[in-house]
Amino acid sequence: MPKRDGCPICGEPTQSEFKPFCSRGCKDRDLLQWLGEGYRVPGEAVDPNAQTGLDTGRDPD
Ligand SMILES: [Zn+2]
Structure with missing residues (x-):
């Protein structure tokens, strides 16, 4: 049976x-x-590649 809830980006099965x-x-x-979208503000140059603070550094393994 088809699963409807997959990755919203690519549709692959979700990983907990x-x-x-x-x-x-x-x-x-x-x-x-x-x-x-949020950082699209004049005068605020934000490099998405610099936003690594979201990564806690945890390794799933
Ligand atoms: Zn995906």
Whole structure:
């Protein structure tokens, strides 16, 4: 039976570690997209690649 709840980015099965995404890559991508919208402010130059504070440094393994 088809699962409707998958990664909103690529549709892959969700991993509890990265819920509701399938991987940290998709999670980051979604977040960067979200930040990209919010940071689109004149005079505020923010490099998405510098926003690594979201990563706690935990290794799933
Ligand atoms: Zn994904």
